[in-house]
Every structure is written in structure tokens, then in C-alpha cells.
Amino acid sequence: MAPRYSITALRPPESALGSDRVFRYLVESVRDYAIFLLDPKGHVATWNPGAERIKQYTAGEIIGKHFSIFYPTADRDNGKPEMELTVATQTGRFEDEGWRLRKDGTRFWANVIIIRVNDEDGNQIGFGKITRDLTDRRLAEQRLRLLIESVEDYAIYSLDTNGNITSWNLGAERIKGYTANEIIGRHFSQFYTREDVAAGLPEHALEIASREGHYEREGWRVRKDGSKFWSNVVVTAIRDDEGSLVGFSKVTRDITDRKNLIDQLNQHARELELQIAEREQTNLELEAFSYSVSHDLRAPLRAIGGFSDALKEDYAEKLDQTGIGYVNEIIAAAGRMNQLVQDLLDYSRLGRAALGLQTVNVSQAVAKSLQQLGEDPASIAIEIDTRYAVLAHEATLVQVISNLISNAIKFHEKNAEPQVRIWGAVQPGGNTMRLSVRDNGIGIAAQHHERIFQVFERLHDRESFPGTGIGLAIVKRAIHRMDGAYGLESAVGQGSTFWIELPLYGRK
Numbered sequence: 001m002a003p004r005y006s007i008t009a010l011r012p013p014e015s016a017l018g019s020d021r022v023f024r025y026l027v028e029s030v031r032d033y034a035i036f037l038l039d040p041k042g043h044v045a046t047w048n049p050g051a052e053r054i055k056q057y058t059a060g061e062i063i064g065k066h067f068s069i070f071y072p073t074a075d076r077d078n079g080k081p082e083m084e085l086t087v088a089t090q091t092g093r094f095e096d097e098g099w100r101l102r103k104d105g106t107r108f109w110a111n112v113i114i115i116r117v118n119d120e121d122g123n124q125i126g127f128g129k130i131t132r133d134l135t136d137r138r139l140a141e142q143r144l145r146l147l148i149e150s151v152e153d154y155a156i157y158s159l160d161t162n163g164n165i166t167s168w169n170l171g172a173e174r175i176k177g178y179t180a181n182e183i184i185g186r187h188f189s190q191f192y193t194r195e196d197v198a199a200g201l202p203e204h205a206l207e208i209a210s211r212e213g214h215y216e217r218e219g220w221r222v223r224k225d226g227s228k229f230w231s232n233v234v235v236t237a238i239r240d241d242e243g244s245l246v247g248f249s250k251v252t253r254d255i256t257d258r259k260n261l262i263d264q265l266n267q268h269a270r271e272l273e274l275q276i277a278e279r280e281q282t283n284l285e286l287e288a289f290s291y292s293v294s295h296d297l298r299a300p301l302r303a304i305g306g307f308s309d310a311l312k313e314d315y316a317e318k319l320d321q322t323g324i325g326y327v328n329e330i331i332a333a334a335g336r337m338n339q340l341v342q343d344l345l346d347y348s349r350l351g352r353a354a355l356g357l358q359t360v361n362v363s364q365a366v367a368k369s370l371q372q373l374g375e376d377p378a379s380i381a382i383e384i385d386t387r388y389a390v391l392a393h394e395a396t397l398v399q400v401i402s403n404l405i406s407n408a409i410k411f412h413e414k415n416a417e418p419q420v421r422i423w424g425a426v427q428p429g430g431n432t433m434r435l436s437v438r439d440n441g442i443g444i445a446a447q448h449h450e451r452i453f454q455v456f457e458r459l460h461d462r463e464s465f466p467g468t469g470i471g472l473a474i475v476k477r478a479i480h481r482m483d484g485a486y487g488l489e490s491a492v493g494q495g496s497t498f499w500i501e502l503p504l505y506g507r508k
């Protein structure tokens with residue numbers, strides 16, 4: 001179809017490709033844009049394949065028709081098509097986005113550019129019109145807008161470059177209490193506390209966002225009703241294709257619940273720390289108290305023991321069997337009490353005295369323990385490399401080993417013969433040495449493994465197995481003071497293996 005008008009005004013600068021024919025060929029091969037000419041009154045004068053594709057008319061159907069045919073009735077009634085031509089005539093150019101109609105009456109979202117076309121003498125001979133179908137983009141934008149608008153958990157809104165609110169979603173209404181009508185056009189500093197506004201925080205947020213692209217903070221914000229909420233705020237700068245700032249988007253979350261929870265946890269942690277400090281203080285006082293009581297009990301105890309021994313020896317003939325039985329009970333009780341006082345003193349001394357650590361030969365420490373217990377080393381299987389030494393406090397280590405061996409010998413069925421095995425082994429890595437004491441005794445159920453290391457925790461009555469319940473507490477505290485580790489493997493009826501680990505100090 002030959003155009004009735006020259007399109008000189010649209011022609012690119014002079015070049016080999018600058019002829020009308022080539023240029024027309026270019027326009028006629030474009031399918032993504034409707035490019036056509038209007039006469040000065042607005043009648044369609046040319047038509048390209050893009051126009052046919054987008055608007056559905058063939059050239060034969062449309063040429064000569066007025067271009068207002070592409071406008072919805074309301075626009076036509078308002079004189080929009082004529083207004084656009086007037087603007088283009090006056091300014092040379094008009095650009096618009098809006099709904100336009102196809103031949104079948106369906107709408108499409110169009111980007112429209114109308115250009116005044118002049119002849120070579122500068123007289124207007126018509127208009128060039130370029131129309132793009134942006135329906136898909138428009139729908140995608142609409143979907144996104146609907147999505148944002150319907151989000152309830154986040155306040156999502158936009159600001160112009162001055163910080164005035166330009167859009168408002170459902171979440172913003174829910175969280176801040178304002179409807180879109182009430183708040184659009186107002187400044188976002190409205191949501192800040194008076195102190196934050198005075199401190200210039202709103203301006204600061206926009207300044208950082210425009211400089212760095214992004215600003216994120218937590219802080220108190222104020223709802224319409226004046227109540228406050230703790231918020232997480234993200235401000236993002238919005239820039240156009242040229243990079244100029246056009247506004248900001250703002251996403252605010254109400255995280256008051258989380259903040260309260262964290263505050264509560266912190267408060268709880270502080271209270272716990274305080275309680276622990278108080279308890280430690282009380283423990284120290286209690287230990288000091290029990291130490292001095294135990295200490296002071298020793299003298300009267302010695303008197304009870306001494307006088308009951310004297311009674312038994314010097315007055316035996318004057319007492320009958322019952323009397324002697326009572327005296328024996330007193331002697332035994334005084335002995336037990338003496339042991340208890342001694343253990344308590346050992347235990348509390350371990351908590352106070354500084355332990356000077358030195359190298360201690362392990363097999364010698366075991367030998368000393370056996371000697372202390374009055375046990376024959378031959379009755380116990382001992383496998384310890386005599387060269388191994390650990391870093392320890394010798395007397396304390398000897399006491400620990402004694403406690404383990406005496407338990408190993410003590411806790412067995414009445415008619416069974418105790419079998420005890422002691423062995424030492426360097427641990428993988430070569431830095432520590434583990435000393436294990438194994439017995440064939442009654443064993444300990446797993447649920448008691450931790451408990452028995454506490455003071456006075458015993459699993460049996462004194463009639464079945466005598467003891468004070470302090471031996472393993474001494475082991476625990478002593479090993480702790482010597483930077484070691486301890487533990488056990490045991491099950492009921494299967495014997496027990498108690499072990500301690502200390503830093504290896506060489507082979508002496």
C-alpha cells in the first residue's frame with residue numbers, strides 16, 4: 001500500500017539507507033509496533049503489519065477512517081483523541097498510556113506516541129503515530145500491585161523523594177491503623193516517636209537509603225491511636241532508568257512479640273545470673289560454716305571416742321553384756337562420725353585450698369592409695385606403665401584413687417569375692433592419660449550415674465554398705481580442680497568401671 005503522504009519528517013539522517021523506499025520497508029516489516037500516519041484531521045493514512053497485528057484491522061478496512069475509532073467510548077465522548085492531536089500540533093509530541101480498542105471490541109493497554117509531521121517547508125501535513133501493546137506488562141504490574149495491596153503481615157508503601165506517602169497497602173492499614181485515604185500525601189515521619197523525629201531519624205533513613213540504596217533498622221513506631229509497636233523497617237530507594245531518584249519503598253514489620261520475647265529472655269537470663277551469684281555466695285557461706293562446724297566437732301568426738309574406749313577397757317567387769325553392747329555402739333557411732341567429719345573436711349578443703357600441681361607418677365600414686373587402704377597390692381590386678389606421670393596434686397590424686405578402689409572392693413554381693421583391676425592408658429592424641437578401676441560388683445543403673453557424684457547421694461542403706469556418701473563427690477571436685485575428666489561405665493549386675501583422666505606430663 002503506497003502512503004499518501006511523505007514521511008520525510010520521520011526519516012533518519014542522510015545515508016545510503018535514507019531513501020523513502022528503504023525507510024518504508026523498515027516500517028512495514030515492524031510487527032511489534034503499530035506505526036502509521038494520520039492526516040491533519042486524524043484520518044488513518046498508512047498502516048503497517050504491527051498495526052494490523054495489534055488492532056486487527058487490515059489496511060483496506062482502516063485507511064481513511066478516523067483514529068478515534070481506537071478509543072473507548074468514554075474517551076471519545078470527552079474529546080480525548082482531538083485533545084491529543086492538539087497537543088501534538090502545539091508541542092510536536094504527545095505521549096500517553098491507556099486503554100484502546102481492537103477491531104473486535106476487546107481492550108489493550110497501549111503506550112501511544114503522536115508526533116507532528118511536517119513537509120520540507122515546515123508545514124504540518126499530518127501525524128505519525130506509534131502504538132505499543134503493553135497489556136501483558138500492565139497485567140503483570142496490576143497483579144503485583146494487587147499482591148502487594150493484599151499483603152497483611154507487612155506494611156508496604158511508597159514515598160516520593162520528599163518522604164510523602166504515595167501508596168498504602170492492607171498490611172500498612174492493619175499495622176499502623178490509618179486507611180489509604182487518611183494517610184496518602186502525608187509525611188512518613190508521622191510514624192516516628194517525637195524523640196526520633198527530634199533526632200532527625202526519618203531524614204536520616206531517606207538519606208542513607210538514597211546514598212546506599214538500602215536502609216534497615218529496628219525501632220519504636222507509633223500507630224494512629226498513639227500506641228507504640230517495635231518494628232523492623234526496610235527502606236529502598238527507587239530510581240528510574242536514568243538513575244534519578246523517584247521515591248522510596250518502605251516495608252515495615254511489627255515484631256513487638258519477638259522483641260517482648262527477647263526482652264523477657266534477657267530479663268530471665270539476668271535474674272538467673274543474679275540467682276546463681278546469690279547461690280554461689282550462699283554455697284561459700286555454707287561451706288565455710290560446715291567446715292568450721294566439722295572442725296569444732298572433732299574435739300568432742302575425740303573425747304567421746306576416748307572415754308568410751310576407756311569405759312570399755314577399765315570398767316568392763318562392772319558392766320553387764322547389755323552395757324558393753326551399748327559402749328560398743330557408742331564406739332562404732334563415734335568412729336562413723338569421725339569418718340564423716342574427716343570426709344567433710346577433706347571435701348570442703350578441696351573447694352578452698354589452692355592445689356599446687358606437679359608431676360605425679362601414676363603407679364606410685366596407686367601404690368600409695370593401696371597402702372593407705374591397707375590393701376595387699378597382690379590382691380588387685382594392676383597394669384600401669386611405671387614410667388607414666390600426670391600433672392596433679394599428689395595427695396589429692398592418692399585420695400581420689402583410694403576412694404575409687406575402696407568402692408570397687410566394697411560394692412559387691414555378700415558371698416562374691418571382689419575382683420578389682422586397675423589399668424592406665426594414654427588417650428588418643430597423646431595428651432591425657434586415663435586411669436580405670438574396674439570391679440565385678442553390683443553395678444549401677446544408668447539413671448544414677450550422675451547423681452552418685454553429688455555429696456551424700458548413696459544408692460544403698462548403711463546396713464548393706466557402710467559409707468558417708470562423700471567419696472565420689474571428692475573425686476568429682478578433685479578432678480575438676482586438677483583440670484581432668486571423670487566418668488563411669490556400669491550396669492546393674494555387670495560390675496563398674498570408674499575412670500579419671502589427667503594431663504599427661506611425661507614418662508618418669
Ligand code: ADP
Pocket residue numbers: 403407408411439441442443444452453457458459460466467468469470471472473496
Ligand atoms: P559411699 O561409698 O561412701 O557410699 P560414694 O560417694 O563413694 O559414697 O559413692 C556414692 C554411691 O555410689 C555409693 O553409695 C554407691 O551406691 C554407689 N557406688 C559408688 N561406687 C560404686 C561401685 N564401684 N559399685 C557400685 N556402686 C557404687
